Every structure is written in structure tokens, then in C-alpha cells.
Amino acid sequence: MTFYKKHAPKFRNHNRPRPDFSYLEGMKALEQESCVPMTEWAREVENSKKFGLEPAKSIEDKSEISCFQRGELPHWSGINTMIKTQFLEDIRQVGKYDVAFVGVPFDIGTTYRTGTRFGPEAMRRISSLHSPYNFELGVDLRETLICCDVGDIYCPANITKSHDQITKGIAHIIGETTMPMIMGGDHSIGYPCVRGIAECVEGNVGIIHLDRHIDTQEKDMDEIMHTCPWFHATNIPNCPPVNLVQVGIGGWQVPRPGIQKGRSRGSTVLTIHDIESIGIDKTIEIALEVAWQGASAVYLSFDIDSIDCGFVPGTGWPESGGFLPREALAILKGVAQEGVVAMEVVEVSPPYDISDITALLGVRAMVDVLATMVKHNQLGGKLQQFYSN
Numbered sequence: 091m092t093f094y095k096k097h098a099p100k101f102r103n104h105n106r107p108r109p110d111f112s113y114l115e116g117m118k119a120l121e122q123e124s125c126v127p128m129t130e131w132a133r134e135v136e137n138s139k140k141f142g143l144e145p146a147k148s149i150e151d152k153s154e155i156s157c158f159q160r161g162e163l164p165h166w167s168g169i170n171t172m173i174k175t176q177f178l179e180d181i182r183q184v185g186k187y188d189v190a191f192v193g194v195p196f197d198i199g200t201t202y203r204t205g206t207r208f209g210p211e212a213m214r215r216i217s218s219l220h221s222p223y224n225f226e227l228g229v230d231l232r233e234t235l236i237c238c239d240v241g242d243i244y245c246p247a248n249i250t251k252s253h254d255q256i257t258k259g260i261a262h263i264i265g266e267t268t269m270p271m272i273m274g275g276d277h278s279i280g281y282p283c284v285r286g287i288a289e290c291v292e293g294n295v296g297i298i299h300l301d302r303h304i305d306t307q308e309k310d311m312d313e314i315m316h317t318c319p320w321f322h323a324t325n326i327p328n329c330p331p332v333n334l335v336q337v338g339i340g341g342w343q344v345p346r347p348g349i350q351k352g353r354s355r356g357s358t359v360l361t362i363h364d365i366e367s368i369g370i371d372k373t374i375e376i377a378l379e380v381a382w383q384g385a386s387a388v389y390l391s392f393d394i395d396s397i398d399c400g401f402v403p404g405t406g407w408p409e410s411g412g413f414l415p416r417e418a419l420a421i422l423k424g425v426a427q428e429g430v431v432a433m434e435v436v437e438v439s440p441p442y443d444i445s446d447i448t449a450l451l452g453v454r455a456m457v458d459v460l461a462t463m464v465k466h467n468q469l470g471g472k473l474q475q476f477y478s479n
């Protein structure tokens with residue numbers, strides 16, 4: 091103790107009572123966990139043993155593991171659907187689920203680097219390191235939602251044909267009252283996704299769009315590329331441009347033809363500097379106000395390149411000066427509190443990624459939005475119905 095007595099700061103009263111830390115989010119989250127059931131976890135363990143056989147006799151503790159892996163654990167192995175949810179072979183059954191993860195491996199709408207056709211595969215792979223529980227939100231997706239991964243929409247090498255496939259696929263999922271969580275793919279898919287949703291929504295659809303790029307030009311090199319989704323989406327009669335709010339736009343990759351369309355059609359644009367000066371809460375308020383005005387559903391589009399390129403090397407059009415990851419996650423969670431009809435994560439390009447960090451952030455955005463919606467009673471309810479059938 092000699093060393094300690096000589097060097098410890100004398101001004102600390104080591105005998106003072108421990109302060110009350112119960113106001114901290116971390117301490118509240120520790121308490122909150124006790125209210126979250128583990129029913130579905132128990133069911134998963136039971137099913138693992140049923141479908142994957144009891145473990146080998148030599149294993150002493152047989153409480154948790156099976157012989158063949160059939161559930162979440164181990165995180166490093168298994169067949170990776172999105173967050174290891176069940177794969178739905180028969181898409182006609184999708185209406186039984188609250189949420190359907192769906193891949194859109196399409197990247198011929200890119201104007202620079204390709205590779206986003208591998209986005210769904212990479213997000214599924216790295217999603218295996220997530221548990222279904224979020225500490226701060228106190229939500230366990232396994233206990234509250236019935237999710238499935240419906241695999242990928244078949245996208246041939248033709249923009250128009252693929253866009254038609256995407257519209258049909260997304261309209262099918264939403265038409266069966268299931269929320270699509272869409273894994274792109276380049277940003278051109280925003281148009282056919284919204285088109286599929288608009289078909290199924292009575293009333294108008296608003297769009298909240300996080301991006302560095304404005305994506306509102308009519309054509310790019312004479313085609314509907316990933317620079318064009320919102321021009322075409324907001325031509326849909328029940329998807330007016332005044333309900334389009336674009337957050338994080340700026341820099342040297344905002345094509346002037348897109349700006350001209352945005353200006354003439356009355357959509358709302360916020361730069362990163364706007365967000366810094368008005369703050370996250372005000373940004374969320376503006377996004378919700380614009381997107382929901384007279385609308386009956388809101389679509390959430392998250393371009394991974396809205397994040398500063400230092401955090402997301404695996405993208406087709408990297409741009410400096412974007413969001414910090416936690417800023418974007420805060421905005422996504424803020425707008426998800428009021429519910430979104432569907433969400434897309436686009437522009438994850440694994441060939442340029444490092445240690446899957448870009449794909450990981452894409453996964454994080456999706457599960458944060460789902461958990462926020464659960465927490466605010468905007469999603470869920472099919473779980474009991476699913477097991478009673």
C-alpha cells in the first residue's frame with residue numbers, strides 16, 4: 091500500500107456514500123432487462139434439440155446445446171439468414187410474419203463502383219454477431235416479433251425488368267400486411283420499392299431519405315440509375331414530392347439536374363451543417379412533419395453513404411463530411427418512433443468493405459429501427475397467432 095498512499099489523490103473522500111446513479115440510462119437498462127421475457131429463447135433451445143438432435147453423450151451440461159446447430163448460437167457458424175431468423179421458403183405464407191427481411195441484389199444502376207449486389211449477402215453474414223436484444227432500448231426482437239428472411243428478389247441484368255420484379259415482390263409482402271426490411275442493392279431500387287408500397291397504401295406515402303446525394307434527377311446517362319429514384323417515386327400519384335424530406339445532403343457529388351428537380355417540386359433538403367446547428371431532435375421533428383403531412387404511411391430510405399466515408403469504406407460513392415454513425419442512428423430511431431411502413435438500406439458494397447464494418451452498420455440501422463418500433467408499439471402482435479396456428 092505504500093505506493094498507493096504516496097500517489098493517490100488526497101482530495102478524494104473514499105468513505106463517502108455511493109451516489110445515486112439510477113438516473114443513468116445504463117443503470118435503467120440493467121433494471122429493464124428483468125421485465126423482458128425469455129419465452130422464445132426457451133422455445134428456440136427446445137426446437138434446436140428437436141430438429142438438431144440432443145447433444146453427444148459426452149457433453150456434461152446438456153441444457154443449451156444441440157447436436158446440429160439450429161439456432162442463434164454459436165455466432166460464428168450456421169446458415170446466415172438475417173439475424174439468424176427463419177428462412178421462409180413459401181413466400182405465399184409471408185402474411186404470418188410481422189417482418190420480412192428481403193434482399194435486393196441489384197447494382198446495375200450504379201454510376202461508379204458496383205458491388206452492392208453483394209450487399210444482402212454481406213449484411214446477412216455479419217448480422218450473425220448480433221443478439222436479438224438491445225440493451226438501451228430494452229427490447230428483445232425474438233421475444234416480441236415474428237420475423238422471417240424471404241431471401242432475395244430475383245434481379246436480372248436489366249434495369250426495367252428488375253425494377254418491375256422489385257415492385258411486385260415488395261407489393262406482395264406489404265399486401266400481406268408484413269413489414270418489408272429491404273437490403274439493397276443500389277439506390278435505384280428506392281423507386282420500385284416505393285412504387286410497390288404506394289400500390290398497397292390508401293392515401294399518400296411520405297419519404298424520409300438519409301443520404302449525401304440528392305437522387306432526384308430524371309435520368310442519368312439516359313437510364314434510371316441510382317441518382318434517380320426520388321424523381322420517379324414522387325411521380326407516383328399518391329407519393330407527392332412535398333412529402334419527400336432529404337437529410338444529410340451535401341458535398342461534391344450532388345448533381346445539378348437533381349437539384350433543379352428538387353427545387354421545382356418542393357421537396358425539403360437538410361445539410362449536415364443544418365443538422366449540426368439545429369440539433370438531432372429538431373431534425374427528427376422536421377423530418378416527421380414534412381413526411382407525414384397529409385400522408386398515411388412513411389417510407390424510410392437509409393443510404394449507407396450518408397455516413398462519413400471514414401466509417402463506411404464499403405460503398406459505391408464514398409463522400410467525406412457525412413454523419414457520424416451515432417448521429418444517423420439517432421435520427422433513424424427518432425423517426426421510427428412514429429412508425430414506418432418499410433425501410434431500405436442501400437449502397438452497401440462489400441467488395442470495398444473492410445472487416446464488414448459497412449455491412450455491420452447497415453444491419454445496425456435495421457435492427458435499431460425495428461426495436462424502436464416495437465418499443466413504441468408500432469410493430470408486432472403476430473407472435474401468439476403464429477404458434478396457435
Ligand SMILES: [Mn+2]
Pocket residue numbers: 277301302303393395396407437
Ligand atoms: Mn448516396
